[in-house]
Amino acid sequence: MTDSTASFVPSYYLYYDSPVKVVGTPDGGARLWRLSADDGAWKERNDLFVDVVLAVGGDVFTIDVSRFVQEVEWYRARYLSGEGPIFALYETVDAIVAVAEGERRRLTPAEQAMVHGIRRKTFVMFEEELQRAGHPGADPTLARQPGDAQSGA
Template identity: 40%
Template sequence: MTIETPAYFRHHDSPYRLDKTADGGLAGSILSLRTGRFVEDNDKIDDVLFAQAGDIGTLTEQQFVIRTEDLRRDYLRGGGPIFALYDTISAMHSVAREEGRPLSREEAALKVSLYRRTFRMWEDEFARLDAGEPPTFGYTSTLAQ
């Protein structure tokens, strides 16, 4: 079976990504709600490639980013620009909910744009941390450590 990578999936409620390894194999990673990072999890590769169940499925890159950032916004708390953008998105949802309506087309487009930005900001932060640099902001998970 040939698969284009990166490939994006939903494994139960979590975003899951497949990438090619240097030797041509596959490596999988799943979002940790405790850290906001994608962590290696190769045990789910067969699940996502050969799944028959409704709780596992493919995602587009945009759906993957939205699901990832929805979960980060729901489970992570902190300061700095990422969380300010999350607050903006939460405020849009609150106004729409109070008005008894879904997000408008413009609001939904803004949400996607902000999520693309926060997704990139997380990737940049984790790359800095992996390079041994200090964190640029603090955050915690709502889940017990």
């Protein structure tokens, strides 16, 4: 990785509310991946590199990896629908949030921890599915924390 690339790789952003990540390449370069609202996969969008990394002309926010994982899963849950364990977990998060909203209160610390943990889990599950399908932008390791098992969060 070149010195100029090393200063911002990896990095995580919200670009007009869409999660974006910049990751290094084996040759020392960088790739920019934007989350697709169509299928929840990563689309290579190097054409956005200057706009995102230099925050040119708009709604761009740098975020840490933990918040990035949460934003990705909020985005997927909002824009995607389907069946199976990932979508059941999205519904669980929605139910937790709906109860708090119905009671006109913030999530309790226990609820926040539950939502955060579920989203970490769904991130790993979704990214592992993307990897199995051959999507090069998938990286389930972003949601893993020290002490997690290798096969999941």
